[in-house]
Amino acid sequence: MSEPTRTESGLIVETRGHVRVLTLDRPERRNALSTALQADLVEQLLTCAEDGEVRAVVLAGNGPAFCAGFDLKEIREGDQRGEHFRPPMNRPTRSLFEVVTETPVPIVAALQGAAVAGGFELALACDLRVAARGIPMGLPEAKIGMGANFGSVVLPKRIPMGIALELLYTGEYVTSEVAERWGLVNRLVDADDVRPTALRLAEAIAANAPISVRRMKETAVKGLELPLWQALRLDVGPNPYLSEDRKEGIAAHLEKRPPTWTGR
Template sequence: MGEPVRHESGLVVEDRGHLRLLTLDRPERRNALSSELQADLVEALLDAAEGGQVRAIVLTGNGPAFCAGFDLKEIREQDQRGERFRPPMNRPTRSLFEVVTETPVPIVAALNGPAVAGGFELALACDLRVASPDVQLGLPEAKIGMGANFGSVVLPKRIPMGIAMELLLTGEYVTAEDAARWGLVNRLVARDEVVPTAVALAEQIAANAPISVRRMKETAVKGLELPLWQALRLDVGPNPYLSEDRKEGIAARLEKRAPVWRGR
């Protein structure tokens, strides 16, 4: 288990074996996503995708909130300086939400508190979500003149269109209990059990064959909108059927022992 590394942006990175725990640590700003924090998150995710050592990720926040979205104070200061504001997809850097979605390592969001605006979009980009029933979720961008670009595209893919449109157009919040009924939250637990439950879920994922897990995530994400015949032929990432781990997994099952995965 490695020692946690805290970046000046407020991101804390801790590796626990094959699990990487990413913690947004700006509680005084409700873990708002500053430009610096976004950049460090992207770097930590890209790094996790390389080398094959990290097999699952848990993303959470420190303090009373998971994430309050983009840092509005930083944006206002830029406006006051007369700096040009670029829409999310017109920036020279990669979109954080795209990187989360495209990271081949499964990501579990541990919603320790409210996840609103860009914070909700960040949670939407993750693969699984754990929260306590009373945690608030929502996209209030329509109330402040922003666009919820990622949420506007992804939310209608995750929940019924009518509900998604109501959340987008009214900007009102819902609870994680509501979201769980729509299949958006995987586990509802007491608030002090959110992170441990997410870690246990991630560890369960990390214990499986890493090539198989990566293949399944990439196929599910990239094949979601494709016709069946195209999705079945995606052939993304290393092929588990041709791997040493496939032979090891079958042998271990027949020999009634734990498999030793090598990621190849």
């Protein structure tokens, strides 16, 4: 376990074995995503993608909220200064949600508190979600004149279209219990158990062959919208069938011992 480090933007970075823990630490702003915090998150996720020792990521938040979305105070101050506001996909930097989705290692969101607006989109971008009971989740952007660009694309792919459109059009919140029934939440636990549960889930993933897991994520994400015959022919990410880890995994299984993965 490494000593946690904290960036000026409010991101705590910690390594627990093969799991990288990224914690939003702006509780006084309900972990709102400032420009600097978004940039630091993108940088850390790109680093995780390049680091062969990182096999899973936990994304968490300190304080009563997981994330309240983009920093509206920062946006308003920019408006008052007369700065030109660019839509999310028209900026010189990469979209945070896009990077989360494309990070080749699985990302588990630990939602100990409210995940709303861009915070809900951030959770949707992750692979798995562990949520506390009774927390609000939703996209209120229609109430404040924003667009929920990522949520408008992703939410209808995750739940029935009519339900997704109702959430988008009304901007109303639902509880994590409702989100679990829709399949948006993998584990529903008490608030104090959110981070430990997310860590156990990430550790279980990290204990498996890293090449296999990366291959599965890339195939699942990139094959989702393809016809079956095309998806089956995808050859994306590292190939576990040709790896040393495949030989090691089979040998360890037959010899009834824990495997030693090399990522090769």
